[in-house]
Amino acid sequence: QQQVKQSPQSLIVQKGGISIINCAYENTAFDYFPWYQQFPGKGPALLIAIRPDVSEKKEGRFTISFNKSAKQFSLHIMDSQPGDSATYFCAATSSNTGKLIFGQGTTLQVKP
């Protein structure tokens, strides 16, 4: 029940294309869903986050879509760039614990 399942494991997209990464969770107590970007040898960097009271959040080229009934959320990267090549992690937590439960990660490669 604590798991967050992330797919795909790896993704190759052409420059200018849309990258889509999906996550699913089981614990209905989760109420905060961040996405992190990690480059090799670096720590995860907070990219964008959403709470379940909204169905979509957009920040620049990054959009989170959230489906509460399906217990799924996804990250869309519009106009993908080679500099977006990194590993992306979705995560979830509930306000009474604070500990982030991470998905397994998606390695994104954007080809020029």
Add this chain to the structure above:
Amino acid sequence: NAGVMQNPRHLVRRRGQEARLRCSPVKGHSHVYWYRQLPEEGLKFMVYLQKENIIDESGMPKERFSAEFPKEGPSILRIQQVVRGDSAAYFCASSPLGGDGEQYFGPGTRLTVT
């Protein structure tokens, strides 16, 4: 603004030695989390601390691992009698609020046990 700082960045220990990992949170943040990332795996929660208190240690191995966040100074993750399976990247994150507040990660300490 200085972000989360971790040191050392790389640490090599022989089996049976002790490893001490340090984390200085963002100034003003009183909530610290430790996560472990094994090779080719995602991040796993280990422990959540506030100043002088352990709030949640449900992810910590029962033996050899301990953590503290004293009133003054950095948070410390201590691993006694390291084994090869402890080789991993250890990340610290800090938050101003705890709960479901945003967590900001440090660059990590990469521990190699030989």
